[in-house]
Amino acid sequence: MNVQADNRRLVRRLVFSCVLMFGFGFALVPLYDVFCEVTGLNGKITNTGPVAVEGPDLSRQVRVRLLAVHNEGMPWEFGPVDGLIETHPGEMKQTAFHATNPTGRRMVAQAIPSVAPAEAAEYLHKVNCFCFEQQTLLAGESVQMPLLFVIDKKLPEHIRSLTLSYTLFDISPEVSVAESSEKEQSL
Template sequence: MDENQHLRSRASHRSVLTQAALVCVVMFGFGFAIVPLYRVFCDLTGINGRMAVVASEEVEAPDLSRTVTIQFVANRNQDLPWAFKPDTDSLKVHPGAIETVTYYAQNLRESPMIGRAVPSVAPGEAAKYLRKIECFCFTEQKFEGGETRHMPVRFYVDPKLPADIDTLTLSYTFFDAAPQADLVAGRPAGS
């Protein structure tokens, strides 16, 4: 192989390596961006039972002619050593009326832990009508060892909820957020 072929071969290899490195960087960035993009997509479409948190919004007058039952459910990831449950199993509400319920959580370990709750609403088509004003979900909840807490959820059901839907289920699942917090902070998971 002459010198020119050797130089072209090296340039070709360098180009392939550069492209492969660029693909890795883009894939890594996409991995970090997918969660917020998914949340925005689900908030806009109401897919997967996601519901948007309402910062401040004019709430219509309550529809006193109608009652909707809201069921509250709590789950936890099997690896999360916490107690987690709603303080009330269900509530009858008038669409448009602002309500507050609380969920009880306790870290059963002696050491601090970080948890994160992910909500969902069933039926899925009703998710866009259940509006959260205040919620503990999607923010890290740091609990000291043995700490207990009652965490509020303020919400209302939009009066535009279709008339054929009279029961909604608001479910939260708590996960151990420490591995994710470690990755975001640049520490090895579990450190």
């Protein structure tokens, strides 16, 4: 019958749109990252790695405040060595965060950075950062974790101070699961 063929075609199309929209839901994940990267929203830092230093712009001063945040349940002692750094755009600055694992077990942590105002995120260039990799500390162990950064000379005039915050997450459970499954595979 005519109507039945029409129905079948319509249903096929509608089901296909549903599948497409289900995919779109997942596509929102990379789209969101791309969008944040393009617009520099979200305070995510995308400029990393070596940089050519051209000499500082001494006419401007920028205050960089360093913050350390413990994610819930994270027992480590964690904080910046220097809470406030005065720098010039284009100047390479080195500082560090210290961390101590006061517990009686080996733990793995991951620091997630964020910059405020978000507008400044794309001008903060990290040459080296402890947040690039996971930190493993044995029971009672302490470590100084280096941070090397340059503020881009193109930083807009009205930004005179910015905040770089690190949130420390305990990822020991995830890592131990991954490690044990790796061991199983190598056996």
